[in-house]
Amino acid sequence: MSVLSVSAEFFPPRDIPARERLLRAAKALMGSGIEFISVTFGAGGSTQKGTVQTVESLQRLGFEVVPHLSCIGTHQQELLDLLDHYKALGVRRLVVLRGDIPSGMGAFDGPMRYARDLVLFIREHYGDHFHLYVAAYPEMHPEAETFAEDLEHYVHKANAGADAGITQYFFNAAAYEDFLERSARKGAQIPVIPGIMPITNAKQILRFSKMCGADVPRWIRLRLQDFGDDRRSIRDFGIDVATKLCAELIDLGAPGFHFYALNQAEATLAVMRNLNLTEQRSKESALI
Ligand code: FAD
Numbered sequence: 226m227s228v229l230s231v232s233a234e235f236f237p238p239r240d241i242p243a244r245e246r247l248l249r250a251a252k253a254l255m256g257s258g259i260e261f262i263s264v265t266f267g268a269g270g271s272t273q274k275g276t277v278q279t280v281e282s283l284q285r286l287g288f289e290v291v292p293h294l295s296c297i298g299t300h301q302q303e304l305l306d307l308l309d310h311y312k313a314l315g316v317r318r319l320v321v322l323r324g325d326i327p328s329g330m331g332a333f334d335g336p337m338r339y340a341r342d343l344v345l346f347i348r349e350h351y352g353d354h355f356h357l358y359v360a361a362y363p364e365m366h367p368e369a370e371t372f373a374e375d376l377e378h379y380v381h382k383a384n385a386g387a388d389a390g391i392t393q394y395f396f397n398a399a400a401y402e403d404f405l406e407r408s409a410r411k412g413a414q415i416p417v418i419p420g421i422m423p424i425t426n427a428k429q430i431l432r433f434s435k436m437c438g439a440d441v442p443r444w445i446r447l448r449l450q451d452f453g454d455d456r457r458s459i460r461d462f463g464i465d466v467a468t469k470l471c472a473e474l475i476d477l478g479a480p481g482f483h484f485y486a487l488n489q490a491e492a493t494l495a496v497m498r499n500l501n502l503t504e505q506r507s508k509e510s511a512l513i
Contacts, residue, residue, distance in 0.1 A: 230418070230481030231258060231502055232291070235283070235488050236265040237275030246488060247279070251286055253490035257503050259288075263320050263483070266293040273303075277310065284314060291358070292316060295324025296337035301346070308351060318356040320391065321347065341382040348386040359383060361390035361417050363404035364397075367438035376407055383413040390415055391483045394422035394439055396466065398473040405477070419474050422485040423492035424463030427452065464492055468499040475500070 233254060238244040251262060264279045276292055283290045292311055296304065311319070323340040337343055340359055347355060359382050362375060369375035383390060390413075395401065401419055408417070422439075424430045427449040434441045445466065452458045471482055482502075484493040497503045 229475070229479070229502060230260045231484070231497060232261045232263060232418075232481070233259050233484045233486040233490075233493055234263045234265065234420075235279065235486060237272070237279045238488065239275075243488070244282075248282065248286070250486070250488055250490040251283055251288065253494065254486075255286065255288075257494055257497060259493075260481075261289040261291045261318065263291040263293060266295050266322070267299075267324055273299075273307065277307070280311070280316070281314065289318075290316065291318040291320060293320040293322060294343065295322040296340070296343040296346070297324040297326055298335075299324075301336065304343075304346070305350065308347065308355075312351070312354060316355070318358065319347070320358045320360075321387070322360055339378070339382070341378070341385045344382060344385045344387050356388045357386065358389050358391050358418075359387040361392045361404065361408075362438070363392050363395050363400040364438060364440055366393075367436070376404075376411060380408055380411040380413045383408070383415045387415055389480075390417040392417060392420045393437055394420045394485055396442055396445060396470060397440065398470060398477060400440075401474060401479070402477050416480040418481050418483050419471075419479050420483045420485060421467050421471060421496070423467040423496055424449070425460050425487070425489065425492050426456070427459055430463075460492060464495045464499070467492070467496045471496060471500055 235247060235251070238247045254262070262283050264276050264283065266276045267273060280290045280292050294304070294307065321340055321343050323338070323343070337346060344357055344359065347357060361379055365372045365375050379390070392401065392404070405417055422430070430449075431441065431446070433439070448462060449459065452462065474482070484496070486493045494503070
């Protein structure tokens with residue numbers, strides 16, 4: 226089996242205790258074989274400054290850090306300043322997004338309306354300096370009118386100069402397989418890394434899934450209902466579901482996994498251990 230690339234996604238902490246929790250989680254991931262930690266941008270009301278500070282803190286721990294960057298509502302000069310700063314920090318990869326339209330913003334007709342525009346902008350100003358990941362939606366982006374149009378937009382974005390896709394999380398391996406087949410048939414050649422969300426909190430997963438359009442299968446909802454407030458059982462169940470999903474995705478040829486770790490290490494590490502990914506990646510490092 227070829228070596229899979231594994232990454233984890235964190236978000237900027239809101240206060241000092243949250244920052245300490247984030248650093249503890251990052252330290253727990255050290256030596257696990259995680260290739261990089263990505264840091265979200267402007268998500269959930271976090272500030273751009275928060276993203277930069279988190280990128281710098283994680284870099285100081287020795288991680289490769291991959292900042293997310295979104296174009297909606299961000300001025301071009303701000304983007305250039307940020308990109309220059311990241312370049313100076315030694316950042317080599319970015320997750321490039323449109324971002325969620327802030328409530329009350331209404332229609333947006335700035336020069337960069339879609340993630341594809343930001344991919345083109347970065348390629349125009351920085352050439353091939355950055356490796357660019359873009360978002361992929363095996364179960365369709367929630368704002369899209371049709372699945373076919375959404376796929377068309379993804380293919381244009383991929384072919385505008387992206388290097389790889391990272392998916393929104395999903396629980397149905399068949400959706401990933403279908404997305405791979407259809408996007409390849411439409412001409413997208415880039416690898417697509419599945420985004421994995423180990424369930425650790427029932428209310429949170431249902432809330433997130435409603436917002437991002439991820440389908441939580443009925444059997445998972447029913448199991449979560451049965452667990453009630455038993456957080457330990459929910460966490461163990463979440464790890465089991467994510468492990469089985471990853472095993473199916475490996476069989477489908479997934480090039481790696483991007484864990485929506487939500488500033489925690491435990492569930493990600495448990496899934497990696499179950500799949501022998503920690504060991505596999507450590508062996509690879511030893512060979513270099
Ligand atoms: P786009 O690819 O631009 O697509 C957005 C919508 O526009 C889609 O419905 C698409 O079909 C449509 N569209 C695209 N091109 C066209 C066109 N030419 N004409 C008409 N319609 C078009 N959000 C954050 O705020 N911060 C983050 O850090 C963050 N990180 C994320 C990481 C990953 C891996 C993923 C999967 C999502 C992330 N998000 C983040 C959420 C993301 O910003 C939202 O889903 C957002 O609504 C869309 O961003 P996008 O880059 O997918 O947009």
